[in-house]
Amino acid sequence: MDFPVFLLALGAVARVTRFVNLDALAGPLRAWFIRRGGPESKLVTLVECPWCLSVWVAAAVVPLAFLYGHTLWFQIPATALTVSYLYGAAARFVET
Incomplete structure (x- = not known):
């Protein structure tokens, strides 16, 4: 896995984890x-604990x-998730 794919994977993991843990849309889940x-x-601990x-x-x-990082099939959704996570993090500082 090259470094850009690693960063996209990291961003995707961060965004999905935050979505399940904290976002209002996942509240019903x-x-x-x-x-x-x-x-x-333990299931509640799992969905409420980011670690x-x-x-x-x-x-x-x-x-x-590892398998699909070089394909658009992985890169497009991973990029969208990463950008979403980065904007959410930046918005805390920019919009206050």
Whole structure:
């Protein structure tokens, strides 16, 4: 995996993890896990803990990056996720 593909994979993992952990649109998913397993369940910990979830997201993204990182099939969505994550991070500083 070359460095640009690594950076795209990193950005994709960061964005997907943040989406599941904190974004309002994923709130119903987190609520479903809480109803299903209770607030102290390991599944709830998984979806609410960025350290915990990022391992599993990376376990899915990294093999895709190794296998398909050179293709537009990987690069376009990974770029979109990375740009989204970077804008969200920058917006905290720019819009305050």
